[in-house]
Each structure stands twice: as structure tokens, then as C-alpha cells.
Amino acid sequence: MLFKSLLKYKCPNCKKGNIFSAKNVFSFGKMNSSCPKCNLKFNIEPGFFYGAMYVSYALAVAESIATYVICQFFFEKTFDLLIIPYIIGVILLLSTTNFKLSRVLWIYLFLSPKKEALE
Template sequence: MRPIRAWWLALLAQRCPRCHTGPLFNHSTYNLPHLTDMPESCPVCGQHYEPEPGFYWGAMYISFAFAVPIVLLTGAALYWLFGDPDTWVYVLSVSVIMLLLTPPSFRYARAVMLYAFGGIRFDKRYLEKNTAR
């Protein structure tokens, strides 16, 4: 696996914040029984993924910040496309879209939490070591 140079691309690819190579999660996003499975540390650089116990509780707030625009955009799209449909259409549409987007939202909230508040910085030495392979 090749390292990713830009931090925001590494975040989108859900890679380790220190080496930008190791995966943050063990399984694919929609493998629901294993949605929350993260390795204890990065298999490439050994960076521990949980800086302190209960660290990812803050990811709930980030997940909420992802959900609000999704709900608002869904409601606005329904209003503009269908001319203010019945309330049940709004509720059903938002519910289905949120159910479909909950797994990636959960994972990206954890990734953003680790990148923003984990105190882990990119280390160029791992980039050079992994590109030399």
C-alpha cells in the first residue's frame, strides 16, 4: 500500500494520521457486524489509534455535525424537486438517507476526531520509508 502525501486525502481514505499508509478500520464500511472494528495500532508505523480511554466519545458531536447538513439538504432537495410534498415523504426520505449514510458518517467522524484532536502529526520519515519499497 502506497502512502498518501496530502493529509486530507489520507483522511478521506481513512489512513493512519502519522504514516498515511495503515488503515484505520479492519473491514469495509458496510460490513455492519464489524463497523466499529479498528486495529489497536497502525500495522505500518505502530501508532496507537486510541490516545486515551473514551477518546471517541467526542466523535458523536462530529457525527451530529455531519447529520445536520444531510437532513437540511435532503429536505431542501425534496422541496425544490417535488414542490413541498407531504410530511411523511420528508420523514421517510430523511430516514432512509440517514440509515444509508450512518456507517460512513460514523467512520469519518472517528477519523476526523483522530486527525483533529488525537495529537498525532504526519511524520515524513514513514513516507520516505514506505515509498522506497
């Protein structure tokens, strides 16, 4: 349930309100400042989402490693420099998803559900 609402970019408290206003996966979209359903504030302090950059970096590294592992089956040398454009392409293609997913993961890490939502 938690994992499902995380991947759908839903509020960690009520699991109904959208964190982002845009539904398109490939757009950065506008992030709601608070949940439209339960009014949970997402940006709890100035600079709260700076930490999400580390999550985004970790996601990009994981995607790069996965791309490298998949690509090395199609190249003769173990480390072929021609793999790098594929890695850059995958990172650029998934950049909007990384942006959104890193912020949602950051929210789920630090904004715990209110007590009344758990009961």
C-alpha cells in the same frame, strides 16, 4: 494529501496504515487499536471516541439539511412531512460512513503527526 488520506481512513502519522480493518464502506468494521505500519496508538485514553459522537451528529445534521434541500424541489409544499422518511433513509444509509468518518476526523483533530514523520 491530508484530505485524501482522511477520506481513505489512513493513519494521520504515516498515511499508509489503515485505521479500520474492514474495507467495505457499508460495514462498521473493526477499528485497529494502533496503526499497523507506524504503531501510532489511535485510542489514546479511555472514552477518547465519545467526542466523535458530536462529529457524527454534525455530519447527520448536514446530510439531513442537504437531503431536505434536494427533496423540496420534488414536493409542492415547502415543508412536506413526506420528506422526513427520505431524510431518515439517507441518515440510515450513511450511518456506517458517519461512524467511520467521525472517528477518523476525531483522530485527525487530536493526533498530530510525530516529528520524524514531518521531516
